[in-house]
Amino acid sequence: xxxxxxxxxxxxxxxxxNDSALLALLGGAHVWDDVPVRxxxxxxxxxxxxxxxxxxxxxxxxxxxxxxxxxxxSGGRKETLAIxxxxxxxxxxxxxxxxxxxxxxxxxxxxxxxRDADGETYQGIVRLRAVTEPEA
Numbered sequence: 450x451x452x453x454x455x456x457x458x459x460x461x462x463x464x465x466x467n468d469s470a471l472l473a474l475l476g477g478a479h480v481w482d483d484v485p486v487r488x489x490x491x492x493x494x495x496x497x498x499x500x501x502x503x504x505x506x507x508x509x510x511x512x513x514x515x516x517x518x519x520x521x522x523s524g525g526r527k528e529t530l531a532i533x534x535x536x537x538x539x540x541x542x543x544x545x546x547x548x549x550x551x552x553x554x555x556x557x558x559x560x561x562x563x564r565d566a567d568g569e570t571y572q573g574i575v576r577l578r579a580v581t582e583p584e585a
Contacts, residue, residue: 453500453511453513453547453550453581453583454498454500454511454513456547456548456549456550456581457513457515457545457547457550457552457579457581458482458495458498458515459547459548460545460546460547460548460552461495461515461540461545462480462482462495463545464539464540464543464545465480465493465536465539465540466478466480468535468539470535470538470539471493471532471535471536471539474491474528474531474532474535475491475492475493475532476489476491479491479492479493480492480493480494480495481493481494481495482494482495490520490521490522490523490570491519491520491521491522491523491528491529491532492519492520493517493518493519493520493532493536494517494518494520495515495516495517496516496517496518496574497516498513498514498515498516499513499514500512500513500514503580508582509582509583510553510580510581510582511580511581511582512578512579512580513578513579513580513581514558514576514577514578515576515577515578515579516574516575516576516577517536517574517575517577518572518573518574518575519532519533519536519571519572519573519574519575520570520571520572520573521570521571521572521573522569522570522571523571524569525571526562526571528571529562529571529572529573530562530573532573533560533562533573533575536557536575537557537560537575540555540557540577541555541556541557541577542554542555542556543555547581549583549584550581550582550583550584551581551582551583551584552579552580552581553579553580553581553582554579554580555577555578555579556577556578556579557575557576557577558576558577558578559575559576560573560574560575560576561573561574562574
């Protein structure tokens with residue numbers, strides 16, 4: 450059986466890389482788990498995540514925290530905030546098909562924007578929460 454975290458990431462990746470509004474902001478399907486060398490800005494990465502037991506007395510389940518990072522060098526927060534808004538619009542409440550699992554819900558929890566120490570790179574941090582259960 451495929452792990453629920455990996456199935457969730459695959460489904461989110463498919464949704465993000467097929468969202469025309471997000472792709473327009475990124476200038477293409479610039480969504481990665483492992484960023485290519487010399488990747489052009491802006492782009493989105495899968496970052497830290499976690500999974501914990503969310504089972505009931507009769508049903509198995511998992512709660513997932515997924516963090517996406519937005520990377521921009523456009524000179525200010527505007528581009529980063531626009532990409533965050535597109536991520537939220539694409540994923541919050543989305544009905545995703547997961548391999549061997551069922552997505553119960555997917556919710557945007559929080560977003561932050563900060564300037565990196567290099568003074569030119571802005572980083573957006575988007576945290577999402579999902580609940581999954583294995584298919585019967």
